Amino acid sequence: MTQRSASNELPGQESALQSTGRRWRGAIGNMLGRAILSGEYAPGDVLPGELVFAETNGVSRGAYREAVQGLIAKGLVESRPKTGTRVLPRARWNMLDPDVLAWAFADRPDMALLRSLFELRSVVEPAAAAFAAERRDRDDLRALKDALARMRRHTLSNEAGLAADRDFHGAILTASRNDALVTLSAGITAAVAWTTQLKQRERALPRDPIPEHAA
Numbered sequence: 001m002t003q004r005s006a007s008n009e010l011p012g013q014e015s016a017l018q019s020t021g022r023r024w025r026g027a028i029g030n031m032l033g034r035a036i037l038s039g040e041y042a043p044g045d046v047l048p049g050e051l052v053f054a055e056t057n058g059v060s061r062g063a064y065r066e067a068v069q070g071l072i073a074k075g076l077v078e079s080r081p082k083t084g085t086r087v088l089p090r091a092r093w094n095m096l097d098p099d100v101l102a103w104a105f106a107d108r109p110d111m112a113l114l115r116s117l118f119e120l121r122s123v124v125e126p127a128a129a130a131f132a133a134e135r136r137d138r139d140d141l142r143a144l145k146d147a148l149a150r151m152r153r154h155t156l157s158n159e160a161g162l163a164a165d166r167d168f169h170g171a172i173l174t175a176s177r178n179d180a181l182v183t184l185s186a187g188i189t190a191a192v193a194w195t196t197q198l199k200q201r202e203r204a205l206p207r208d209p210i211p212e213h214a215a
Helices: 016-037 050-057 061-073 098-104 111-134 138-154 159-175 179-183 185-201 211-215
Strands: 075-080 083-085
Touching: 016 061, 050 075, 061 075, 061 111, 061 179, 075 211, 098 185, 111 179, 111 185, 159 179, 159 185, 179 185
Parallel strands: none
Antiparallel strands: 075 083
């Protein structure tokens, strides 16, 4: 079999081998991330070594190492020679990282996290909306109206409506023209999305929230 030269690939095109490796890294990261967020691995616990994990799960040691690097970047673990990879205290975790939030909400998140996220929303959303009202331009207004129209069309009971809700809150943060809020927008919109989805799933939204968005 002739090996394909890198020069024959279109710019940005991912080889099958690269794609498979990326999927494995993502799968390993998701597995470990969910285990940490669910409490299977508590702060202070040491994760399985790369050799043991690789042999047990039939993956490459390199894929495991790269997945662990992703967890390190999110503040979940630290890796040191001789002591291995240890779960860090919860206070070190980047709880606004979209992946970390997804792992937390894979099961029922604990009440402390839910309270923190709802408190975050109560602080950030009114201020961001006030800034956006003062600083928005025509493009911002168009994005807000488009997202609101899609929310009305789909409601918040399906993925299309929830995506529109994420876009709406993201557009508000963009329109705030506050660099700090914009930098945090991925985490904030993820927090909004997961808490909204949880409320919808548990039917804790007795009223239609869309008119409040329009206001």
